[in-house]
Amino acid sequence: MSTFIKNYIEQEKISRRNLLLAAAAGLTATTMPRAFGPGMAQADAGGWALAWSYRDRASAYWNSIVSGGEAYTESLGLKKEDMTSLINEGSSEKSLADIKAFLAKNGGKAAIACDANDSPNARPVAEAVKEAGGYVSTIWNKTDDLHPWDIGDNYVAHVSWSGEKPSAEAAKILFDAMGGEGGVVHLGGIPANIPAIERLNGLLAAQKDYPKIEILDTQPADWDTTKAAELMSSYLTKYGDKIKGVHCANDNMAYGVLQALKAEGITLPVVAFDGNPEAVEMVMKGELLATVFTNPHWGGGIALGLAHQAALGNFKPSEEPNEHREFYGPSILVTKADAEAFKAKYLDSTPKYDWTDKWGLSAGQIVYK
Amino acid sequence: MRLRKGLVPVQNLMTRENLLKWAPLLVLITLVLFFSFINPNFMSLRNFARLTIAASPALMVAVGVTFIIIMGSIDLSMEGAVSALAVIFCYFLVWLGGSIAGFGVLAIPAILLLGALAGAINGYIHVRLRIPSFMSSLAMGFVGTGAAVLMTGGNIVKIDDEIFRSLLTYRMLGFPLMAYVTFGFLLLGWVIQSHTRLGRNFYAVGGGEDLAHASGVNVKRVRVLGFALAGFFFAVAGLLQVAKLGQAESVTGSNLMFISITSVVVGGVALWGGVGGVWNALVGVLIVAVINNGMIVIGIPDFIQDGILGLLVIVAVVLSTDRRSVAFVK
Numbered sequence: 001m002s003t004f005i006k007n008y009i010e011q012e013k014i015s016r017r018n019l020l021l022a023a024a025a026g027l028t029a030t031t032m033p034r035a036f037g038p039g040m041a042q043a044d045a046g047g048w049a050l051a052w053s054y055r056d057r058a059s060a061y062w063n064s065i066v067s068g069g070e071a072y073t074e075s076l077g078l079k080k081e082d083m084t085s086l087i088n089e090g091s092s093e094k095s096l097a098d099i100k101a102f103l104a105k106n107g108g109k110a111a112i113a114c115d116a117n118d119s120p121n122a123r124p125v126a127e128a129v130k131e132a133g134g135y136v137s138t139i140w141n142k143t144d145d146l147h148p149w150d151i152g153d154n155y156v157a158h159v160s161w162s163g164e165k166p167s168a169e170a171a172k173i174l175f176d177a178m179g180g181e182g183g184v185v186h187l188g189g190i191p192a193n194i195p196a197i198e199r200l201n202g203l204l205a206a207q208k209d210y211p212k213i214e215i216l217d218t219q220p221a222d223w224d225t226t227k228a229a230e231l232m233s234s235y236l237t238k239y240g241d242k243i244k245g246v247h248c249a250n251d252n253m254a255y256g257v258l259q260a261l262k263a264e265g266i267t268l269p270v271v272a273f274d275g276n277p278e279a280v281e282m283v284m285k286g287e288l289l290a291t292v293f294t295n296p297h298w299g300g301g302i303a304l305g306l307a308h309q310a311a312l313g314n315f316k317p318s319e320e321p322n323e324h325r326e327f328y329g330p331s332i333l334v335t336k337a338d339a340e341a342f343k344a345k346y347l348d349s350t351p352k353y354d355w356t357d358k359w360g361l362s363a364g365q366i367v368y369k
Numbered sequence: 370m371r372l373r374k375g376l377v378p379v380q381n382l383m384t385r386e387n388l389l390k391w392a393p394l395l396v397l398i399t400l401v402l403f404f405s406f407i408n409p410n411f412m413s414l415r416n417f418a419r420l421t422i423a424a425s426p427a428l429m430v431a432v433g434v435t436f437i438i439i440m441g442s443i444d445l446s447m448e449g450a451v452s453a454l455a456v457i458f459c460y461f462l463v464w465l466g467g468s469i470a471g472f473g474v475l476a477i478p479a480i481l482l483l484g485a486l487a488g489a490i491n492g493y494i495h496v497r498l499r500i501p502s503f504m505s506s507l508a509m510g511f512v513g514t515g516a517a518v519l520m521t522g523g524n525i526v527k528i529d530d531e532i533f534r535s536l537l538t539y540r541m542l543g544f545p546l547m548a549y550v551t552f553g554f555l556l557l558g559w560v561i562q563s564h565t566r567l568g569r570n571f572y573a574v575g576g577g578e579d580l581a582h583a584s585g586v587n588v589k590r591v592r593v594l595g596f597a598l599a600g601f602f603f604a605v606a607g608l609l610q611v612a613k614l615g616q617a618e619s620v621t622g623s624n625l626m627f628i629s630i631t632s633v634v635v636g637g638v639a640l641w642g643g644v645g646g647v648w649n650a651l652v653g654v655l656i657v658a659v660i661n662n663g664m665i666v667i668g669i670p671d672f673i674q675d676g677i678l679g680l681l682v683i684v685a686v687v688l689s690t691d692r693r694s695v696a697f698v699k
Contacts, residue, residue: 056523058619060523060524063524217668218671225614225616226613226614226623229422230661233662234666235665236415237410237415238410238665238668255614262534262538263613278525
């Protein structure tokens with residue numbers, strides 16, 4: 001028998017076996033959720049399935065976003081498992097595919113909150129949701145030319161956080177701690193990320209009021225602790241004693257900076273961004289001068305809440321002003337003076353939010369430059 | 370040509386083989402001189418100490434993977450392995466009292482054993498299920514990262530034990546303690562490579578697996594032991610990462626794959642097996658660390674740093690590997 005024929009027969013056998021296996025798996029998949037999953041409870045969300053699409057569960061930030069979405073779900077009298085997590089693992093393609101699959105599974109009756117992973121992906125996501133008849137809110141990533149009001153009621157809102165103003169405030173605290181003079185180095189996020197750009201701009205803006213402050217260098221450490229430690233070491237070689245203060249675009253990089261300084265027995269004032277629990281502890285101990293909290297719990301809850309409330313018909317997005325469709329979330333500066341009170345309020349316990357107060361914590365309409 | 374006994378003619382030293390053998394070291398020295406010429410701060414004891422801190426965990430991963438590459442296989446599980454082992458070490462240390470002055474010291478041998486065990490499982494899956502090492506180890510790496518995410522729930526585990534952290538903070542002759550520890554483990558790697566039967570078997574398998582098998586080498590056993598050894602060194606890297614950063618999380622091992630594999634190849638270990646050793650790994654790691662540190666120190670704009678790193682890697686590989694001996698490159 002020729003190998004071609006042998007292979008052909010083999011192939012046919014395998015594909016028949018695969019078909020049987022696939023059918024069995026499909027049957028199990030459709031029956032399993034009915035037996036064990038939430039199933040019935042979804043009726044209580046007014047017939048709408050709830051989902052959050054985000055990057056991963058490997059950071060305190062995204063966990064906090066998800067906890068907000070779950071808090072909103074529980075406020076409806078549901079269990080937190082009734083909100084589905086769609087994890088994109090940093091892939092825009094997976095983000096879009098997951099959302100399409102979720103829409104298809106629920107016949108379009110879905111209220112979704114999502115971070116589209118990168119800016120260009122927000123448009124296909126919004127269009128896919130509109131086509132299926134679902135409702136979506138986005139956070140962080142979208143292009144400047146995409147607006148919810150251009151897509152229609154199905155694209156309910158976009159929430160972002162201004163990095164510039166809070167970053168400038170943190171920088172001013174740093175400059176004051178330095179006595180208003182000396183060299184500063186900046187450790188930035190991934191260069192093309194919008195928050196990385198805005199947080200650097202905040203530093204540069206603050207420097208204008210402090211003529212004796214010199215920005216020595218600004219390099220990316222990609223939000224990463226290890227890379228930040230190595231970058232800080234290299235800065236020390238290049239600038240040595242000229243460095244009097246360090247400005248970091250997030251907390252994780254500040255951890256690396258502090259360790260690089262510890263290795264040399266140097267103490268310098270350091271400010272950071274995100275308000276993660278570890279960073280707040282460091283502020284309380286005086287290791288870190290300040291950090292900025294963006295309340296991801298509220299952001300995660302309100303993004304899902306807006307999409308769901310619009311889906312229920314409790315408000316009509318197109319009748320709302322633009323400042324209710326594109327707005328900044330809140331930012332809170334945490335310094336040693338208020339760190340303890342802050343920790344008690346936001347970290348040791350989670351504040352209960354009234355999710356019907358949709359724009360209560362908004363910091364104004366998003367401004368494009 | 371007649372020469373007195375004991376003298377070697379210069380021409381014999383300048384053979385192609387010798388040049389290839391020492392090329393990575395020459396590349397390293399050239400880079401150090403180049404960066405020092407542009408910014409004299411580069412050539413200072415304090416900067417060299419910083420380089421060793423940056424390079425120590427990466428070197429341990431590189432030594433581990435060198436054994437695998439000598440066998441002609443590849444192990445890509447390092448990122449997940451280092452993350453998971455670092456996280457487990459931190460939890461274990463905290464559970465045992467939080468200080469290596471007490472029972473906490475048991476966490477160190479425990480994690481080294483666990484690393485070796487995880488490596489052995491990795492190797493066993495590769496050998497037993499006949500999955501290419503590339504795929505099986507990559508998959509095991511994902512399992513490791515997943516386990517780290519599951520254990521931490523995305524949070525950070527901090528270690529404040531000053532005695533353990535003295536690996537970073539205590540200095541002897543200007544270098545942190547971790548530099549000496551790393552060098553100790555590097556010597557251990559060298560002893561295994563050059564003075565044990567297992568080490569010779571790695572080369573035998575990498576040089577020609579069929580031949581090694583026909584000569585009575587238990588190739589499967591050698592492979593599993595090789596992966597176990599790699600796992601042991603990944604555990605050392607995990608310990609050093611915790612010492613260096615004072616914390617562990619699910620991304621503690623990130624970036625180690627690129628740095629270690631690049632370093633091993635740049636250092637002159639051939640990906641097709643049978644060539645190179647742990648000293649090549651050392652030189653390779655130092656080359657990559659010097660490039661990364663040097664680019665900041667001489668002030669190359671950040672947006673072209675990645676591009677330059679890539680180019681320098683290609684140049685270093687061209688200079689330091691003997692490509693004439695291979696019939697084709699896959």
